[in-house]
Amino acid sequence: MRTLSPRLTQRIAFSILFAATLFVILPVAFIIGVILKNGLGAVNWEFLTAMPRASMREGGILPAIVGTFCLVAGAVLFALPLGLCAAIYLSEYSKDSRLNRAVRLAIVNLAGVPSVVFGLFGLALFVGFFRFGASILAGSLTLGLMILPVIITSSREALDAVPGSFREVSLSLGATKLQTIKYAVLPHALPGILTGTILGVGRAAGETAPILFTVAAFYLPRLPRSIFDQAMALPYHLYVLSTQVPNVAPKIRYGTALVLLAIVLLMNFLAIAIRSHFRAKKKW
């Protein structure tokens, strides 16, 4: 049997690896391309700032944009303090490896729960049991639970990445443990925590299932007045436009998708920018 020359083998292997890499980029480029091409024409000032009209076939998507921002803000307000406290406890205080293992297992499982299950859970707990009704509060809490694992995991990694010598110096200067965390650890973990939170936000902004039963209004052409109001939200609005309302101009559907995609991608870019900004400054 003839064997290929090492040089040729190398070239083939390189081509395969290169093709695989390209293949990853392809769908992203394709999705963005199609949505841009079909949606860009729809996006203008009125589309972003007006109420929907004529059963959502005309007008803008302002209430869905506002609704999504409210939901995401609520989710972060709930999940960031909770997740950060948990991460600090796990990273700085807990020495009990069994508790640590149990929590890590719980986080992995929480991250693996399908989003529609979160939706049903939110319906049962927040909408039903706590009687919040279908509301921004219930939806935010549900989304908050969903991004909790992202926030805990990334906060913990950020805290663990702070060199032990910072803690040692701080303690050796007579700081208490809490002061050490506050002054010598948290400030240096903040970029990582922020990055994780923004990634969580991006995820929360795009999810449909968790808000389906807990907050999302089919058609509500006004802005929410309180956290107990129902609200429209971009992902659900897109679903409604695409499947529930006949004769919607494709332009409006794609325009909605474009706005949602832009928000999520913006979040991701922001996270990347923060991370690289601080990585460049980091010297330890």
Place this chain on the structure above:
Amino acid sequence: MAAPILLTESLNLFYGNFQALKNVNLSVAGRRITSIIGPSGCGKSTLLRVFNRMNDLVEGARVTGRVLLDGEDIYAPGTDLLSLRKKVGMVFQRPNPFPISVFENILFGLRVHQLAGKSKDRLREIVKESLESVLLWEDLKDRLNGLATNLSLEQQQRICIARLFVVRPEVLLMDEPCSALDPLATARIEELMQELKKNYTIVIVTHNMQQAARVSDDTGYMYLGELVEFGATQKIFTTPRDKRTEDYITGRAG
């Protein structure tokens, strides 16, 4: 010899079942430089970390015997660790300023001890005094807001020393403070130590025997957790009493 500032009596330290310090009886005189030498793993760093109780952070560490600072047992129940560590400052092997400005680094100890609420001018005064005492003020007075981690290693180590002064320590513990520095920087830090000795009691751990001989007034030789020999530096290096000390300083062991 003046009255000791630091004194250990039958000090034993265990990490779990491993005994790292064996019946150490050491007395450190005030405003002198005491060096602890010995081969790697002999327990000299552990001994240093007894004096500010940093070993408490190691899980399973246990101490028996007494350690007196100014006549008070720092291992007595109810000892205030925070004020102990204010009194006994530590300089580490690798220069470890925080990746924040020089100014903020120097003031870190103040922040922690809530002596804040001082005017901006007063804070600058404090920073100036601290940096002057490590001979850095002239070099850095225009760069106080720059990152401390961008400075040379020697300057970083000086900042780590200066950082201690704002909490007004009595004793400075130095854990191989020059091992990350080049010979010139080492010489300059050693000069600084002579200067600091006028106001502070210094205990330095080093595996550089020449350094111990150059800078210290008293020297202790440790081997396998024991303080084999302790006395005036000159005596230890010229007429050691113990065979093990002699072997080490003449380069036959360690």
